[in-house]
């Protein structure tokens with residue numbers, strides 16, 4: 217069976233070297249050719265030459281000479297070389313390609329895929345592209361304040377980290393690295409129920425504002441215990457995921473028979489006999505969900521949750537105005553407009569398209585009762601009203617600072633990112649996650665400056681134009 221080097225994805229036994237350079241592979245100068253031969257010779261004997269460092273998970277091979285040479289001779293050793301490592305990463309999306317090179321296929325596919333046709337996956341990005349700006353000019357933007365407050369906690373920017381499961385598959389430091397990066401950036405990390413580090417372990421990484429994402433198991437004692445542990449460990453809020461009574465059909469996971477590697481476990485459930493995932497004929501995660509997750513979950517359980525914790529509850533996975541109303545009636549402290557990164561029901565709208573419905577139309581009693589207000593005026597007022605009652609957040613497809621601005625202009629109080637974290641983690645560990653947060657921060661700050669906004673409250677609906685707006689007269693600022 218072929219094994220894969222954990223770091224650079226070289227496989228052993230190695231694949232046959234490509235005799236001719238492909239068009240993408242530039243012909244290297246002579247000294248690089250000589251070094252390439254050395255590297256190939258090395259890769260042909262790519263058995264571990266010494267014991268891997270303790271952080272390298274056992275099923276993967278560690279080949280130090282190859283790593284050194286590969287990162288030195290960047291272009292064209294083999295299709296799988298660490299080519300992109302030497303290039304400067306200039307935007308968040310680039311980490312995906314690096315992660316693809318570095319990670320075992322099963323892991324990369326698990327992180328990257330969406331459900332079924334992946335229409336919503338694409339739409340989560342494309343819907344952002346269809347929103348244009350109406351920037352204002354000749355405004356003093358020499359000082360820009362991006363700070364904001366989420367559920368009473370002050371953070372440096374409205375960009376936060378969404379829960380993504382099993383981060384130690386991406387990097388041995390997994391959730392620790394993410395927690396440290398979020399804390400260094402002065403923002404919030406949400407830890408997944410299905411993390412490969414426990415709530416206590418993440419809390420031990422140092423100070424930071426952290427939320428805990430909750431999946432509700434059939435066994436409510438397990439849930440109650442976990443929520444109490446999160447609270448004791450200093451987590452500040454629960455993000456209750458409500459869009460996963462069953463796992464969406466992710467075909468890559470089915471093909472790969474996805475399963476959590478045996479050297480890892482769902483740390484929060486270790487000791488409860490729920491920390492491991494069995495190999496299945498389909499996706500191991502889908503059968504785990506079918507066995508453990510409570511499909512009967514309903515609005516009354518949002519109330520039940522409030523009886524076992526004092527932490528505020530964010531309902532994650534709302535995409536309609538109707539459910540926003542119900543969430544508020546059930547005592548939610550906030551809403552996360554999310555389609556689970558397009559991994560659950562395919563053909564739901566992009567979250568950025570659903571946002572205005574949730575944040576605005578939900579709160580138009582004046583419009584519903586026909587008070588004499590123009591629709592445009594009413595919507596602008598109503599976004600403010602929504603933010604006054606409960607904050608509305610968004611995740612799904614946010615990859616640029618411009619996306620953050622567009623979400624805020626449509627009524628979000630902040631956004632969360634999912635895949636950029638696991639991809640950058642795979643590429644560069646904690647440094648990668650820090651860089652993702654910094655790049656988004658810089659881009660968002662630039663967008664604010666170029667739109668004429670010096671603080672978040674100055675970002676308005678009139679700074680953008682959506683498809684729905686086209687054909688309507690532009691409102692005056």
Ligand code: FNR
Nearest residue numbers: 327378379380381408457556557612613633634635
């Ligand atoms: C997720 N998401 C997720 N959501 C959740 O509530 N609990 C979880 O454990 C996970 N795990 C998870 C793993 C991976 C690999 C992905 C990509 C996503 C969904 C996540 O919180 C968020 O909603 C999306 O990732 C946001 O979309 P983007 O930023 O990935 O496009």
